[in-house]
Amino acid sequence: MSGHTGPSARPAVPGPLLAGRTAVITGGTRGIGRGIAEVLGEAGARVVISGRDADRGRKVADELSAPDAPCRFHRADVRSQPDLESLAQFAADEFGSLDVLVHNAGVYPEVPLAEMSEADWDLVHDTNLKSAFFAFRACLPRLKESPAGRIVFVSSITGPITGYPGLAAYGASKAGMNGFMRTAAIEVAPFGITVNAVAPGSIRTEGLAGLGAQAIEAMEALIPLHRLGDPRDIGGAVLYLASDLASFVTGQSLVVDGGQILPEIPG
Amino acid sequence: MAPETTEPSRASPREAFAGRVAFVTGAGGGMGRQIAADLARAGARVFAADLKDSPGDAVDYRQFDVTDEDRVAGVLGEVFAACGRLDYVVNAAGVGWFDRDGAVAVIDRGVWDRVLEVNLTAAMLVCRHALPLVERTGRGAFVHVASVAGLRNSDDPMDAYQVSKAGLISLSRAVALQYGPLGIRSNTICPGAILTPMIQPLYDAEPARAERMARRTPLRRLGTVADVSSACQFLLSDQAAFVTGVDLVVDGGWTLALP
Numbered sequence: 001m002s003g004h005t006g007p008s009a010r011p012a013v014p015g016p017l018l019a020g021r022t023a024v025i026t027g028g029t030r031g032i033g034r035g036i037a038e039v040l041g042e043a044g045a046r047v048v049i050s051g052r053d054a055d056r057g058r059k060v061a062d063e064l065s066a067p068d069a070p071c072r073f074h075r076a077d078v079r080s081q082p083d084l085e086s087l088a089q090f091a092a093d094e095f096g097s098l099d100v101l102v103h104n105a106g107v108y109p110e111v112p113l114a115e116m117s118e119a120d121w122d123l124v125h126d127t128n129l130k131s132a133f134f135a136f137r138a139c140l141p142r143l144k145e146s147p148a149g150r151i152v153f154v155s156s157i158t159g160p161i162t163g164y165p166g167l168a169a170y171g172a173s174k175a176g177m178n179g180f181m182r183t184a185a186i187e188v189a190p191f192g193i194t195v196n197a198v199a200p201g202s203i204r205t206e207g208l209a210g211l212g213a214q215a216i217e218a219m220e221a222l223i224p225l226h227r228l229g230d231p232r233d234i235g236g237a238v239l240y241l242a243s244d245l246a247s248f249v250t251g252q253s254l255v256v257d258g259g260q261i262l263p264e265i266p267g
Numbered sequence: 268m269a270p271e272t273t274e275p276s277r278a279s280p281r282e283a284f285a286g287r288v289a290f291v292t293g294a295g296g297g298m299g300r301q302i303a304a305d306l307a308r309a310g311a312r313v314f315a316a317d318l319k320d321s322p323g324d325a326v327d328y329r330q331f332d333v334t335d336e337d338r339v340a341g342v343l344g345e346v347f348a349a350c351g352r353l354d355y356v357v358n359a360a361g362v363g364w365f366d367r368d369g370a371v372a373v374i375d376r377g378v379w380d381r382v383l384e385v386n387l388t389a390a391m392l393v394c395r396h397a398l399p400l401v402e403r404t405g406r407g408a409f410v411h412v413a414s415v416a417g418l419r420n421s422d423d424p425m426d427a428y429q430v431s432k433a434g435l436i437s438l439s440r441a442v443a444l445q446y447g448p449l450g451i452r453s454n455t456i457c458p459g460a461i462l463t464p465m466i467q468p469l470y471d472a473e474p475a476r477a478e479r480m481a482r483r484t485p486l487r488r489l490g491t492v493a494d495v496s497s498a499c500q501f502l503l504s505d506q507a508a509f510v511t512g513v514d515l516v517v518d519g520g521w522t523l524a525l526p
Contacts, residue, residue, distance in 0.1 A: 182523055185485065185520055185523055186485050186520060186523055189485035189487065189519075190485075190487065192486070201509075223447075224447025224448060225447045225452070225509065225511060233509035233510075234509075236506035236509075237507065237510060240501040245497035245501060246497070246501075248488075248491075248517050248518070249498070249515070249516070249517050249519075250485060250520040250523070251520045251522075252516050255510070256509050256510050257509070258447065258511060259444060259447045259452075259511040262440055262443055262444045262511075
């Protein structure tokens with residue numbers, strides 16, 4: 001046999017990476033989710049963003065819409081399986097397919113374990129982890145119909161790799177998400193669907209706005225690339241995993257942290 | 268019979284690397300050759316290196332031994348003199364002597380030394396002499412082609428190969444940590460079962476092996492050099508501007524399940 005040894009031919013002028021694909025992004029109206037929506041839209045995807053605030057969601061969808069890459073908002077609380085089924089149905093009705101699920105919605109309240117209530121724990125786990133199962137289940141039938149079904153979970157370095165005071169429930173939910181991701185990847189591989197995660201480090205989102213310049217500088221000093229990540233940096237990683245370029249990548253967690261986890265003793 | 272493989276149908280924007288200069292080792296065949304060709308297709312000026320004869324692609328080809336430090340330094344100096352910059356470095360040179368590699372108790376010392384020299388020491392030499400040039404360019408990125416064998420051990424021992432790849436992973440992290448503040452990133456790709464000329468003799472000797480490997484891979488196929496090249500393009504590109512010190516496993520899910 002031969003043929004595989006030489007460089008493979010590629011289209012001379014390839015189209016955008018996600019042209020003709022429909023992507024659903026939970027929690028896509030702000031922060032990292034919005035950055036992902038921007039990047040996937042620029043890559044030609046038709047995008048549906050979900051969130052709980054409909055006024056905000058519609059405004060963001062209008063801002064992100066482009067003539068050849070429309071963006072729509074659909075209200076969904078990710079703690080609700082019916083809401084997520086409605087979201088998947090909306091994407092299929094609006095755009096005729098569902099090819100990419102990006103499950104990004106999550107909460108990160110800081111509560112020391114000594115003060116953490118069962119309700120605190122449940123809120124984080126319902127919103128961050130149970131929702132991954134719900135979103136997966138709601139989107140799977142349509143992802144199976146896609147020629148290149150893709151699921152990308154937005155996890156974190158906190159939990160799967162590191163710890164942080166006050167984020168025990170959050171860290172457990174994100175570590176749980178990675179565990180879910182690995183088995184889901186094996187189960188849906190026969191359908192040609194890949195399941196991966198991205199693990200953001202410190203990203204410049206609305207959540208950091210109140211910290212002040214000095215605290216931001218201190219954070220940047222701990223990161224080898226000497227800057228915080230931008231939501232669009234997470235978008236770039238998600239775009240790769242959602243595209244045909246990553247058709248042989250599944251069950252992976254791609255860290256996007258500027259090298260923050262590399263040193264033995266940070267700083 | 269060759270297993271069916273799927274080539275990615277879309278590539279990065281054609282001019283994603285326009286105006287950039289790349290140096291790719293191991294470009295005489297397999298993954299390195301595809302990586303060099305794809306970078307050139309994406310607009311980069313590519314300098315390719317290998318001990319093998321040039322495969323005749325449209326890249327500037329230098330035939331030499333990457334374990335020869337003087338030659339490494341000399342060729343990189345020529346690249347920088349010709350272009351005034353060096354943006355990307357890909358360490359794809361590697362050997363896998365699967366017929367002579369083996370368990371620590373019995374492996375031939377000469378085989379061990381040569382595998383470590385080509386797969387690990389040569390990459391260190393390339394980094395040592397390329398880093399000051401990338402630093403002068405302002406920013407840039409390194410990709411090293413490691414292996415899932417650097418992360419997990421094979422039950423069919425090939426200790427020199429896997430130790431060399433584990434070392435390459437550690438080398439990449441060292442570059443990432445030390446040169447991050449200068450805007451230089453470093454990552455590895457850890458391919459699983461990929462159809463390459465290096466592995467082909469194993470499949471020729473045992474045709475059922477390819478089929479068995481594909482069946483044991485969750486995505487039900489072997490990988491292609493294009494799968495690896497796509498990962499390399501992502502890691503070099505600005506799309507991965509905040510990604511450094513990672514090991515991107517491209518194995519179709521091979522290492523997910525226990526055997």
